[in-house]
Amino acid sequence: MKLVCGGWRRFLWCLPLLFIVSHLLSGGLRPDLSIEEVPKKGKNKFDRLVLGPATGQGLPNRLHCQGVKALNRTRYSSSRPRAEARERTTFVTVFTIYNGSLDVRGSGGSSDRVVVGRSSYNRVERSMAILTVFFNFIQVTMPQSDVVILTDPASDLSVTREGVFVHPIEGEYSRDKLMLQRIRSYIAFLDEEQRNVSPDQIHNYIFTDSDIAVVDDLNSVFRDFQDFHLALTFRNNKNQPLNSGFIAVRGTPEGINRARMFLKEVLEAYISRYSSASRMLGDQLALAWVVKFHASFDLKRFTKPQAFVEKVGGASVLFLPCAVYNWTPPEGAGQFHGMPLDVKVVHFKGSRKRLMLESWNYYNSSGSMADMLCLILGSGRTKYDF
Numbered sequence: 001m002k003l004v005c006g007g008w009r010r011f012l013w014c015l016p017l018l019f020i021v022s023h024l025l026s027g028g029l030r031p032d033l034s035i036e037e038v039p040k041k042g043k044n045k046f047d048r049l050v051l052g053p054a055t056g057q058g059l060p061n062r063l064h065c066q067g068v069k070a071l072n073r074t075r076y077s078s079s080r081p082r083a084e085a086r087e088r089t090t091f092v093t094v095f096t097i098y099n100g101s102l103d104v105r106g107s108g109g110s111s112d113r114v115v116v117g118r119s120s121y122n123r124v125e126r127s128m129a130i131l132t133v134f135f136n137f138i139q140v141t142m143p144q145s146d147v148v149i150l151t152d153p154a155s156d157l158s159v160t161r162e163g164v165f166v167h168p169i170e171g172e173y174s175r176d177k178l179m180l181q182r183i184r185s186y187i188a189f190l191d192e193e194q195r196n197v198s199p200d201q202i203h204n205y206i207f208t209d210s211d212i213a214v215v216d217d218l219n220s221v222f223r224d225f226q227d228f229h230l231a232l233t234f235r236n237n238k239n240q241p242l243n244s245g246f247i248a249v250r251g252t253p254e255g256i257n258r259a260r261m262f263l264k265e266v267l268e269a270y271i272s273r274y275s276s277a278s279r280m281l282g283d284q285l286a287l288a289w290v291v292k293f294h295a296s297f298d299l300k301r302f303t304k305p306q307a308f309v310e311k312v313g314g315a316s317v318l319f320l321p322c323a324v325y326n327w328t329p330p331e332g333a334g335q336f337h338g339m340p341l342d343v344k345v346v347h348f349k350g351s352r353k354r355l356m357l358e359s360w361n362y363y364n365s366s367g368s369m370a371d372m373l374c375l376i377l378g379s380g381r382t383k384y385d386f
C-alpha cells in the first residue's frame with residue numbers, strides 16, 4: 001500500500017511534465033488518436049502513450065534523450081557479432097491460453113477491446129500480441145535463437161512461426177497456480193533436455209517471462225562469463241532481491257543438472273514456505289530463500305549493480321544486475337536513475353503491456369532501437385490500460 005501511494009504522489013508531482021507523445025511522433029505513425037472509453041479501469045491508467053521526463057540525464061553511462069530521440073549512439077544500430085556456431089540460445093517461456101475459460105468477461109465482447117496503433121484487441125488477442133512482440137524482438141536481436149513455449153496440453157495455443165516451438169507439458173496451469181507450475185514446467189523441460197544433450201551443439205537456455213523485449217544480443221552472457229551453471233537477475237531490494245523473470249542456464253550436462261537441482265529446491269521452498277503468498281510473488285520469495293540459505297557471500301553485493309559469480313549449494317550462480325538484464329523502471333517511490341547504455345532486456349511488468357506493443361510499433365517504423373529505448377525511458381512509469 002505504501003508503495004502504491006508513494007507512486008501516486010510522485011505521479012501527481014510529475015503530472016505537469018507529462019505530455020502526449022502523438023504530437024511528437026511525426027511521420028504518420030499514429031495519425032489519429034481515438035480516445036476510447038475504457039470502462040471500469042483506474043482513472044490513472046492511460047489508453048495512449050504518455051511520456052514523462054527521461055531520468056538519468058547528466059549521469060555518465062546512461063541513455064540521454066531529447067524527446068524520443070537518443071543522443072547517444074549505442075551499439076544497437078551497428079553490426080553485432082555473430083553467435084558462435086557451436087552455441088545457440090533457446091528462449092523458454094510458459095504461456096497458456098484458453099478460449100473459453102480464460103476470460104468469461106470478454107474474449108469476444110467489443111466493450112473490452114483495446115486499441116493500439118491501428119489494431120484492436122480483445123483480452124486473448126492482447127496476450128497473443130505480447131507473445132508475438134516477444135518473438136519479434138528476439139528475431140531482430142538474436143536471429144539465430146529458437147523460442148520454446150511450454151504450455152498446457154489442454155490449451156488452444158497454436159503458433160506457426162519459424163523458430164518457435166510449442167511444447168505441451170502436463171500440469172496445473174490455472175491462474176493461481178501458474179507461478180508454481182512454471183517452475184515445474186521448467187524442471188520437466190530440463191529433465192527432457194538432459195537426455196538430448198549433444199556434444200557438437202550446445203543449446204544454452206534463457207527462461208523468461210514473455211512480457212520482455214530482448215534489445216541486445218544475450219549470447220554474450222555465456223561467452224563473457226565462463227564459469228557458471230545458471231544465472232539470475234538481482235536488484236537492490238531487501239525483501240525481493242531476485243526476479244524470477246530471467247533465468248539463464250548453460251546447456252552443458254553439468255549446467256543443466258545443476259540448474260534442475262537448484263530449481264527443485266526452489267520448488268520445495270515455494271511449496272513448504274510460500275504456498276500462501278500472492279500468486280505473483282511466491283516464486284521470487286522462494287528463489288531468494290534458497291539463495292540466502294546457501295550463500296556464503298555478503299548479501300550487500302545486491303546493492304551494487306555489478307555482475308558476480310558465487311556458489312549456491314553445488315551450483316555456480318552468476319548474478320546479473322536487473323539494471324542491464326531485466327530493466328524495468330522502479331515502481332512507486334524507488335529512486336530512478338535512468339537507463340544504462342548497455343541495457344539488454346526490458347521487462348514490461350504490470351501495467352506496461354501497452355508500452356511493449358507501442359515500443360515495437362515505434363521500432364518497426366523508425367528502425368532505431370536507441371530511439372525506442374528513449375520512448376520506453378520516458379514512458380516506463382506511466383500506467384496503462386493493457
Ligand SMILES: *[C@@H]1O[C@H](CO)[C@@H](O)[C@H](O)[C@H]1NC(C)=O
Binds near residue numbers: 064
Ligand atoms: C551520451 O550523450 C550525452 C549527451 O550528448 C553525453 O553528455 C554523454 O557523455 C554521452 N555518454 C556516453 C557514454 O557517450
Ligand SMILES: *[C@@H]1O[C@H](CO)[C@@H](O)[C@H](O)[C@H]1NC(C)=O
Binds near residue numbers: 099100156
Ligand atoms: C477454441 O477455438 C477454436 C478456434 O477458434 C475452436 O475450433 C475450438 O473449438 C475452441 N475450443 C473450445 C474449447 O472452445
Ligand SMILES: *[C@@H]1O[C@H](CO)[C@@H](O)[C@H](O)[C@H]1NC(C)=O
Binds near residue numbers: 140363364365367
Ligand atoms: C516492420 O514490420 C514489417 C511487417 O511485419 C516487416 O516486414 C519489417 O521488416 C519490420 N521492420 C523492422 C525494422 O523490423
